[in-house]
Amino acid sequence: MTLTIWLSLFTICILGAMSPGxxxxxxxxxxxxxGRRNGLAAAWAHAFxxxxxxxxxxxxxxxxxxxSPFLFKAISYSGAAYxxxxxxxxxxxxxxxxxxxxxxxxxxIQQSAKEGLLISILSPKIALFFIALFSQFVAVGDSVSAKLxxxxxxxxxxxxxxxxxxLMLSSPRLLDKIRSKAQLIDRLSGLVLILxxxxxxxxx
Numbered sequence: 001m002t003l004t005i006w007l008s009l010f011t012i013c014i015l016g017a018m019s020p021g022x023x024x025x026x027x028x029x030x031x032x033x034x035g036r037r038n039g040l041a042a043a044w045a046h047a048f049x050x051x052x053x054x055x056x057x058x059x060x061x062x063x064x065x066x067x068s069p070f071l072f073k074a075i076s077y078s079g080a081a082y083x084x085x086x087x088x089x090x091x092x093x094x095x096x097x098x099x100x101x102x103x104x105x106x107x108x109i110q111q112s113a114k115e116g117l118l119i120s121i122l123s124p125k126i127a128l129f130f131i132a133l134f135s136q137f138v139a140v141g142d143s144v145s146a147k148l149x150x151x152x153x154x155x156x157x158x159x160x161x162x163x164x165x166x167l168m169l170s171s172p173r174l175l176d177k178i179r180s181k182a183q184l185i186d187r188l189s190g191l192v193l194i195l196x197x198x199x200x201x202x203x204x
Contacts, residue, residue, distance in 0.1 A: 006149065009137055012083075012196055013154045015189050016129050017161040019086065023126075024165065026119050030112040031166040039166030041109045042116035047159030049120030054151045057130040058137075077201065079132030084197035086129075090190030120158075130154075 018024075023046055031039030064072050120126060137150050 005137070006153070008196070008199070009133075009150065009153050010157065011192065012133050013157040014161065015193060016133065016154070017158045018189060019090070023119055023162070026115055027162045027165050028169060030115070031169040034109070034112055036166060038109055038112040039169065040163060042112040043162030043166050044159050045113035045116035046120045046162060047155050049117045050126070050158045051151055051155035053121060053126060053130055054134070054154050057127075057134050058147060058150055061131070061134050075131060080197045080201050082128050082132045083193050087190040087193030087197065090186045090193060092190075 027039060027042050027046065030042040061072070061075070064075065133154075134150070
């Protein structure tokens with residue numbers, strides 16, 4: 001896998017992690033309700049679930065590519081459409097990154113980790129996102145090291161992003177700055193996602 005291809009993978013992973021949704025709300029809830037340790041437990045349990053999902057999706061798409069190239073192309077185009085849909089929604093978002101930050105009731109570290117794992121495994125949004133994401137990289141992931149890199153990248157990126165979210169919530173001043181730039185973050189994310197969707201269409 002070349003550096004350029006990996007940077008494309010990294011970019012999509014970080015945008016996917018930053019996309020407002022149930023995962024962000026869950027990590028924020030546990031960070032605010034239980035403190036930094038709860039937030040970190042939720043963050044890395046969520047990342048572990050992402051790694052499991054990444055591995056299963058990668059193997060499944062590799063099988064489809066071998067047995068039915070036509071079906072694989074259909075999945076790739078559907079994935080591109082989904083990336084474009086996410087980008088369109090991000091462009092229309094009004095402070096979506098900050099809007100999902102909310103508090104909740106106090107929970108144990110074990111409960112935080114459990115919720116983090118379950119929300120990553122059971123989320124339909126994450127399932128669709130991985131199909132859209134990995135359809136681009138299955139063909140270049142023909143070696144063990146490439147497959148390992150493709151699986152570890154979203155796991156580590158997800159864990160580090162939600163670690164940042166958890167740490168950020170302990171600093172009200174930083175949270176205010178993020179909230180003030182939320183619309184800009186959403187618009188830039190939307191533009192990049194749409195460009196990546198076009199890239200998928202041109203390379204399939």
